[in-house]
Amino acid sequence: MSSNPFSLSFGKKPVEYIERFDLKQTVLTDLMSANPTSNVFMFTGVRGSGKTVMLTQISRELATEDDWIVVGLNPTRDMLTSLSAKLYAKQPVYALLENAEIDLSAFGFGLKIKNQPPVVDIETVLEMMFEKLAQAGKRVLITVDDVSNRLTVQQFISAFQMFIRDEAPLYLLMTGLYENVSDLQNSKDLTFLYRAPKYYMTPLNLGAMAHSYQTSLQVTPALAQEMANLTMGYPFAYQVLGYLVFQTQATSIATVLPQFDQIMQELVYEKIWSELSGNDRKVITVIAQGESRVKDIRTKVGFDSSKMSVYRKRLLEKGIVVSNEYGHLILALPRFGEIVR
Template sequence: MENPFTLTFGQKPTEFISRTNQIGKIIHTFDMENPSNKVYMVAGVRGSGKTVSLAEIADHYSSNDQWIVLRLSADTDLIAGAVSELTRVSQFHDLDLGLNLNLGIAELSVNKTNDSLEKEAMLRNILEKLKNKGKKVLFIIDEIINNSYVKVFASNFQIYITQNYPVYLVMAGLFDNISNLQNEKSLTFLYRAPKIFLEPLSIPAITTSYRSVFDISPSEAVEMAKLTKGYPFAFQILGYLKWETNDDLEKLLPKFDEELIIYAYEKIWSELSELDRKIVYVISTGVYKTGEIREKLSISPQLLNTYRKRLMERGVVNGSVRGELTLALPRFEEYIEMYCEVEI
């Protein structure tokens, strides 16, 4: 039997824990006769399961003949990609949309600005024909960034909604990238789009998963689950290593730390601002009270509150206990102590 866990970002593993409540909210809304929202933004720290969550949504609708699911890349021409994919899917499902296939669909991805109106018109034409055939189209875009392709697509998507096309959109990315996009003055409708912050996985759910896969005691499963702090990537790493070696937890820690650092923590740390790092560093030394953190860094309550909110939204710190901040990522303290130099 193959290892049911994976170390590969974005790959849907055999053993994973579904975010039923959060994913179900999107599906429930889209399934309404008159949906209250047609756009959702999914935000989370690296390794929080954004891509797997999108895959769950895509799988749900791909099994429904009424829906067409398009997975597009944010760093390519999204309008051209949508035209090309819808044309391909329509041919595959033998949907006669009356399209002129001599328009050079494959060339759209390399055409310049002069052809943008033609591409947008072609996509609207396809969507109109799909609407008449009772089809719905779900666009899924992962690793969203604020670039020209995304801004052009989002502007057009707003038009599709006003024209009552049966279109739906789910975009996922890091919190900062989503915020940058939502703050674009020309894309105010995105600012109103609901954001779903991917929460840590349930420790009891992780415990149950480990017990079902491994022949271990309840106490060992709980110990393993608590070590992950509900961080999905840590859940996968620990499960993967346990499957490969069947060592006890203490022996797994060095490799566990190494995988976290190489594939997640180095990048997460590099994206923090100087004050972000100072706050996180102070917390890593065991200073959790917000008053003591302010005193250590000589900053005002207002400034700490601003950075507290940012770090929580990024999934780096946990502020669930009033007046306290702790690190949300497993063994992030050990990483900071060993590899990060911060002057206070």
């Protein structure tokens, strides 16, 4: 048997992949334009919605452009130090600095130039690098996957804010869960983040998904469509369902449903559930029991309208519920309700 084209692992571009042309092109076109609308872009969405995969795709595409240098940073480390080391390791940057009269020996970069005092401050090192890069017509994209409001990120963002004030050719693409991204955006020292565009990971196209199932699994068009509908466009569910049907050669969804539920529960839903607040859970439990009108949900959980509107908004923004019809809410994640129950 050939190897399974579907994958249960996170953060890696799978073999069977549904393009999100809209989102990807919007961000790429903006970044590559002469005057991008922003220096910072953010992707947010629930776990398993494809943030890391999207970030990786955009990084790869930009990295093939001559005038772009792409650097990925780990948000849990000293980000400025990593940035300077990673930039320095890039051939064009190294070449530019070698010709510049900068002594970076204090950072272990091995460049030592006579008659120049060594640079000892990391922000100064970076400013010099950006100046050289700007002169050479280069732009730098920094990517940070899975940000949260922690010290390393705060320090980095405040330095970033200063660099772009000095017109460094610098762009930042970050991903994060809604609660983490908005926590960071609302942090009072990082006000410039507040206006940064935030893109939500929307559901994958169900038609494209059905087509992919049909060709990769050789199932009937009807089964392919039924499978796509079951996923509700949620990327991880698309992988799990494809994986199971490939593995078992099932000809109906019912055969693989117990395994589907188990994998979804163990690999994402337990984690998502554990990260929700008690009130979030109350609302979801009522929706899982079949209630969809906001008014009825509110009565059952016993919230007043302003409290309900807070939770409604939060759950929508986190990507846990959707509102396809005015005044109604349904769960956005496939079989989340059944599994919660």
